[in-house]
Amino acid sequence: MVYIAGEEMSRYTMELIMKKWVEPSIDTSKWEFYDLSCKARDETNDQVLKDAVAAGARIGSIFKEPTITPTKEQMAEMGLSKALGSPNGAMRRGWNGITISRDTIHIPGIELGFKRPVLFERHAVGGEYGAGWKKVSKGRLLTTFFPENMDEGKPIIVDGRELKDDRSVCVVYDNPLDNVEDLAHIFFQRCLEANVVPYVVTKKTVFKWQEGFWQIMRDVFNAEYKAGATPRLEVEKTGGELQHLISDAATMQIIRWTDGGFGMACHNYDGDMLTDEVAQVHRSPGFITSNLIGKREDGALIKEFEASHGTVADLWHAHLRGEETSMNPLGMVVALFGAMDHAAALANDPKILEQTSKFTGCARAAVYAAFRDGRGTRDMVGPKGLTTEKFVDSAGRTAAG
Ligand code: NAD
Structure with a gap:
């Protein structure tokens, strides 16, 4: 499978999970790792993003940590040489994104x-995200469609309108x-x-x-x-x-x-x-999955699994200040296990499938048990909840047991 690393608190937490839960039990030597931190993208002139998209299309099962699309301030802070586009947008385009499936996660025995x-x-795809726009003043606006093959069709005026305000914004987008x-x-x-x-x-x-x-x-x-x-x-x-x-x-x-x-x-x-x-x-974005489904040219589906939250920058800054944090990793681990299960299904080898589902099943149950037994993170159980590190250790011990 493809593993895409991102940034900040979500990256730090996944490093703990990989080290403490996954690597002791799973041979990850055939996984392909791509670092989509802003620094790595900048240093490779964004080649790493292109490589990650190509690998995802080739392999078909991807886990992705949350990433940052840097603002101007972040560009200066991180010393980036140029602006970087959204990696999520590049993936949706690169994998012919059909849908982003987002589902509630349910922990047996707990009502969220x-x-x-x-x-x-x-x-x-489509809609406001890919819009073209300009700030304009008083005047007239004409939107015209030109068919790809001008021999078969004539240009069509989509819309014509008069803009009467001194300040307006006009926007064009399409819904494929x-x-x-x-x-x-x-x-x-x-x-x-x-x-x-x-x-x-x-x-x-x-x-x-x-x-x-x-x-x-x-x-x-x-x-x-x-x-x-x-x-x-x-x-x-x-x-x-x-x-x-x-x-x-x-x-x-x-x-x-x-x-x-x-x-x-x-x-x-x-x-x-x-x-x-x-x-x-x-209750929290930590309890929602976010999976992108795309289609390769040969018709095979590409599945990318991620959590629906971001890099959790506030907890990362607290961590850097040496303060305790309590990051809920559930959304990310459900995504990671989803990618592992899907990769195992694609491998077409019953032994790999059986062993992978044994691991992901145990680990998933251990995370659920931690939440159920009051050993959850603070977004779930309040101030008595475990720190990021203690949660990873505690659920890890349950899984190993
Ligand atoms: P965020 O989801 O990282 O955090 C929002 C709030 O919810 C914060 O207070 C955070 O502490 C809390 N929170 C979110 N998930 C949590 C969890 N698992 N455990 C505990 N608390 C949690 O959103 P944000 O702060 O708006 O964005 C931070 C960065 O992440 C931005 O740079 C943004 O662009 C990026 N982002 C990336 C993706 C992605 O790659 N898919 C998605 C959203 C945001």
């Missing part, structure tokens, strides 16, 4: 926010739709496996251009997942039809539907916002 799983499918069928299959299959009710979330009532996303999702559902063929898909509750939910209604339901047991598929930006809300209802 949602009782049953909540699954999210966030379209990994070619991979929405793939997203739909991933989503419905995951809903089937987890036995949860699927919803498609858009603001298509007002944002008319979002109709296409909903239609593709509904067509795939009607053709392949509707009642009969998939008796377990929990659509009976919703009259057997795929339900659409307006995004503002979804923000309210996420707070009300604390029984869980639902899945939502949505556009890129809505997914960004709504999954943060799910993280809050479910």
Whole structure:
């Protein structure tokens, strides 16, 4: 598998986990390691990012620690020679990202926010993230589309408008739709496996251009997942039809539907916002997974596993000041074990699969047991919680036992 190292507290914690949990039991000599710290990216003129993306496409199973896309201030602080783009964006593009799947993590015996799983499918491409924009003044704005093959089609005026304010910002973006069928299959299959009710979330009532996303999702559902063929898909509750939910209604339901047991598929930006809300209802971003699914040119899926939180800079600064910290590693270890299990499945060797699942199963159970027995981190159990280092040692001892 590919292991991508990042920065700050999340990197430090994963170094402890690799040293104390993984390396004593697992032969990592065939893993490919890439260092995506800003320093390493700067020193290699970002070749390391290109190599990591190529390795991910080749191998198909990736674990990634959180990374930093440096601000101007961070560039100066770290002495970087030039601006560095988002590694996450490069991966979504490089691996033909279809969806970012974000799910609640459930610790048996503990109730966090949602009782049953909540699954999210966030379209990994398009929307505001890739927008082109300019600050403009009074005038006229014309947006024109030129077909790739001008012999077959004529230019189309997408929009023409008059800008009346002295200060305006104009923005152009697109929502690619070619991979929405793939997203739909991933989503419905995951809903089937987890036995949860699927919803498609858009603001298509007002944002008319979002109709296409909903239609593709509904067509795939009607053709392949509707009642009969998939008796377990929990659509009976919703009259057997795929339900659409307006995004503002979804923000309210996420707070009300604390029984869980639902899945939502949505556009890129809505997914960004709504999954943060799910993280809050479910206690912490530490209890949410974040997996990018992409597609190689030969059709094989690429799966990248990460936690949904960032580098946890505040705890890192506390650690550097010599203070105690209590970093919750659950999101990252669930991701690491997910990547290990997936890599083992790709290896097509029953012995590797069996031994890897034995390790990841034990280690996962040990982390859950630590939280259940009150040996959790402070975000979970309050001031009595263990420090970052003690948590790693304590759960490690349980797993070894
Ligand atoms: P963050 O998720 O690192 O932290 C937000 C807050 O939640 C902090 O107070 C932090 O202490 C707490 N927190 C988050 N996860 C925790 C955990 N596992 N255990 C205990 N406490 C936890 O977000 P941020 O501070 O906004 O970002 C820090 C850096 O991370 C930024 O440079 C940002 O760009 C980067 N980032 C990277 C990714 C990624 O690579 N996928 C995602 C988000 C943010």
